[in-house]
Every structure is written in C-alpha cells, then in structure tokens.
Amino acid sequence: MSEDASPEVPARGWLGPARLGIGLAQGLAGFLLDRSWEAKAWPATSPMLFWALVLFVFFWPLILLSGLGGLRRRTLIAWSVVSGLLILAFGAYDIWRQAPLPLGSVFPSGQVILAIATALFVGHHLVVAGEGARRWIGPYTAYYDAAWKDGVQLALAWLFVGVFWGLLWLGAELFKLIGISAFETFIQKDWFAYPATGVMFAWAVQLTDARANLTRGVRTIMLALLSWLMPLMAAIVAAFVIALPFTGLGPLWRTHAAGNVLLSAAAALIVLVNATYHDGTPERRPLLVLRWAGRLAAVLVAPLVLIAGYGILLRVHQYGWSPQRIVALACGVVGASYAAGYVVAAVRPAPWLKPLERTNIITALVILAVIVALFSPAADPARISVADQLARLDAGKTPVDRFDFDFLRFQGVRFGKDALGALKARKTGPNAALIAQRATDEETGRLPSEPPTVQPATIVAHIEMYPKGKTLPKGFLNQRWESPNNQYLVGPCVALVQDCDGFLIDMDGDGVDEVLLADDSSLWVYKVGPDGRWTHFGTLNPMDEKLRGVLRAGKFAAVASPWKDLQVGQVRLRFSPHDAATPEVIFNARAPASPR
Secondary structure: OOOOOOOOOOOHHHHHHHHHHHHHHHHHHHHHHHHHHHHOOOOOOOHHHHHHHHHHHHHHHHHHHHHOOOOOHHHHHHHHHHHHHHHHHHHHHHHHHOOOOOOOOOOOOHHHHHHHHHHHHHHHHHHHHHHHHOOOOOOHHHHHHHHHHHHHHHHHHHHHHHHHHHHHHHHHHHHHHOOOOHHHHHHOOHHHHHHHHHHHHHHHHHHHHHOHHHHHHHHHHHHHHHHOOHHHHHHHHHHHHHHHHHHOOHHHHHOOOHHHHHHHHHHHHHHHHHHHHOOOOHHHOOOHHHHHHHHHHHHHHHHHHHHHHHHHHHHHHHHOOOHHHHHHHHHHHHHHHHHHHHHHHHHOOOOOOOOHHHHHHHHHHHHHHHHHHHOOOOOOHHHHHHHHHHHHHHHOOOOHHHOOHHHHHHOOHHHHHHHHHHHHOOOOOOOHHHHHHHHHHHHHOOOOOOOOOOOHHHHHHHEEEOOOOOOOOHHHHHOOOOOOOOHHHHOOOOOOOOOEEEEEEOOOOOOOOEEEEEOOOOEEEEEEOOOOOEEEEEEEOOOOHHHHHHHHOOOOOOOOOOOOOEEEOOEEEOOOOOOOOOOOOOOOOOOOOOOO
C-alpha cells in the first residue's frame, strides 16, 4: 500500500472516504446475499452463482482497499478484473465439481478458500512490486516491503475488527445490567453487523496505511523475533537428518504422515530464512551466527523435500493417486523450487544468500501456476485420482475386493459419482457383474449382501512367512472375512493396508499353532475355533522394524506371563508391564484373555 504520488492515483484526501465506501459496499453486498440465503431466493437458488458471489464479496474488496493507494488507475482496473474473474471461476468450479446437491448442503471447500487467498496475496504483490518499478519484474526490496507490510496490515485490521466487536458486546452487557437490552438487539441485526464489519475493516486498513511507520515497526519486531527462532529450527532439522542413516526411512513410512510433516518443516525453514534475510540490503545484514545458521537452514530444505517427494511417489506406486497425494506432490513441486534455489544461495560465498531473491520471485510464479492447475479442470486432484483408480482396477493392479468404491462416492466428488454410474452399468470385462453389483451397493448406500472374500493369492502376496518354507493354513487363506476392509477389526495385514511378516506359533499351549502377523507397530494374533474359523484374537506390543528382524531370524519363544490375570466382575484384565520391565512377550491389555 504505497504512498507514492501519481497523476492517476486518487488524491491523498480521498483515500479514506473511498476506502470507507468500499467497506460499506462490501457490508451491504454481504447483507443482501445473507437475505437471499434466508429467503431461499435468487441468487441463493443457484449454488454455483451464489457461492461464487459470496467468495467474490469477501475477497475482491481487499484488492481494491490495497490497490487504491498503490496502483495507477489503469493497472488497478486491469488487476481488479483479472482477480475478480479468478475468484468467480474458482468459486463456481469448486461448487460444480461437488456434483448437484440440494440447496443448503453444498458449500465452498476449505481448500478453495485457502487457494484464493494465497493466489490473490501472491499475485497482488507481484503486481504492486512491478508497478512501482514500471516493469514486469520489480526489485526484490519492493516485493519484500509490500508483502510483509500488507501481511502485518491484514493481521492488524482483523484484530481491530475483533476488538471493535468485543467492545460492542461489552457495551451490550453493561446496558443489560440496568435492564436495557435494546443495544444488544441492535448490534445483532444483520443490516447493522455486515456494513459495520466492512466499514471497520476498511477503516483499519486506512489507519494502518496512514501510519506506515508504525506498521513497519511492528513488522521489524516480528521478523527480529522470528529470525532468532531460525537457528533453533535449523538445529532440530540438522539433528533429524543426521539421525536418518541410523534409523532408516522405515519409521517415517510407518507414520503414514511423513510427507506432510516433512513439507511442513521445510515450509517453516523457508519462512524463518526469509524473516532473517529481510530485503537483503547490507544495512540489514544479520549477525554472523544468524548468517551461518541461515546457510545451514537453506541447505536443509533440500533433504526434507527430497525425502517427502520420495515417500509420496512410493505410496503412489503402491496404491495409486489420491487427491491428498496429488496436493502433497504439488506442494513438493513448490518446495523443490525453493530447495534448488536455496542450496545455490547457501553455497555461494557472497553476498549472503543473494540468489534467494530470484528464487522467491520465480517460486511465486510457480505457486500461482500450481494453484490455477489444481483448482481448475487442468489438474483437478479428484478427476486425476478417479481416473487412475479406475485404470488400476481395469488393469488388475487393484482387485475388486480391495477397490475403494467408498472413495468414488465421497471423495471423488462429481467425477467419482459419474464413475460409479459407469461401473454400475458395466456389462463386459473381467468381474463385470461383481463390479456392477458393488457399484450399485455403494451408490445406494446398501451393504453388500455377502462380505467379499479376500482372495488367497492377494493375502499371500502381502505376507511373507518365516521361517522360509512355512505357509499359511488353507482355512486362514480361504475363509470369508467379515469386514475385510476394516483394518481395526481384521488387522492391517488381512486388510492389505501394508506388507507383513507371518509366523506360526502355539501361543496358548493347546497344540495348535496360532497365526501371528507382524506389521509396523503390532504383532496380530489369529486363532482357529472349533468350527475351523479364524478370528483376530489379540495383539502383542510393541513392535518395530528391529524386533521384526529378530522375529525373522527365529529368535523368539512363547513364554508364560509371570503375572496373573485379574477378574473384575465379568471382565478379565491382563497385566501388561511397563516398558522398563522385563520385555517378555505377553498379550496387550486390550486383547481378549487367552484360554489357560
């Protein structure tokens, strides 16, 4: 929100009234949309149009409030048109892809709200910085000043609005003390609340813009505090990277959330490095300890992004694309753009981290491209995921009994529902009748008349028996499991959530071996009943990769627990020792008691 004068920028005295007018118009538009929703009248009767307008009314005035003081008239008009169309297009497409739903049951997704906010913030400051330099790419100091200053302004403006409403409610409570409730009734009226909020937000923007030095002071303090957190984060990540060769990547993959955590850590490093770098001018160069920590932090972004990307692609190879994996990979692409440039900046001797500037500008353009692709038909995660999962089904990579029809119905949005309809009508091809029946059951919300059988070959492919040469009992392989997809009922090994190790051990001394399946965190015990049916009977904990290696080597034996069970009413409690106790193999306390 620059103060620079220009023949086409409104005179300084008009900025306040103009911004207040924008805030009032925003509030009135919000009030009218709310009335439309309550009355179930147009445009609320058209969800695509209504929610696109809601997003437009919420976001678009922010562009005007900021650009009015820092852009020439023709630039402001052009950018306002582009940003307005972007908001409307993203909002309409987000509602369209959710498939036809009754009024009141479809809303903009949180992802599209975040995408619009990010795209507008990045795009606006690219425009502002270029406008100040009168060229497409402006100096880095302009990007730095505009982005950080406006970020602080937005935070202060929302804080101002929050305090405003807090004071109004406090006043209402004061009047209620003397029996007057009219003030509370007044501030609850929509025709007051919407315009008042819009006007107060616009007024907060004007106040912080008129006192730019105060805003810059807050920004300076905030960045100074963040810069001293950067060495801490760099040390934590460095210790993590050093520990990886000793622990291996196995513990990462067992969390099933490694990619998100790694990319979040990389994002934290990027923010902290930028907070320390400031605008790169010599007079703002940090202390030597921060400069060395900054080089280390810049280098550490790369291994985090590489490991996260490898983990994401590994899951894709195993299970195919899902919307979450596509979004994670898109974040990985952005992270890779940062990582490549930051490594170059870190190894360059002088000036300190200078290539970071070009990297930030280029990656800002990458962010915009990624957002436009993900939230448009070009690379819609749901569309790509549905197509990939169907291709895996048709190619036999995913057996019918393991195919996630539920994903098509609830996560595939419009594309998934269309796919269910096509599968429901399938007449030819392998397992066509079974696929059509499962699709019909899923579409109508009915449970299948019979639980599907887990194919023996599928189980054998996911379970490696030890010692070599042992095989799973035929009854275990051939039985029809209840809820075969539910890993909490049948165990992740039978549900084929992950590969497991198998063992045959007589755990209760009755002369019949139980089946023990080791995953990444537990040893699952299955026992055969008098009717020949196998059931999940209990678990042995804890389990990790090191213990799995010991089991594979055959270094185990079933031993009796030295502690007795405790009968409490009709419930039999099994003692499980603390980790510091003797590490004997006993049933976990949550497992059913085994027969003596």
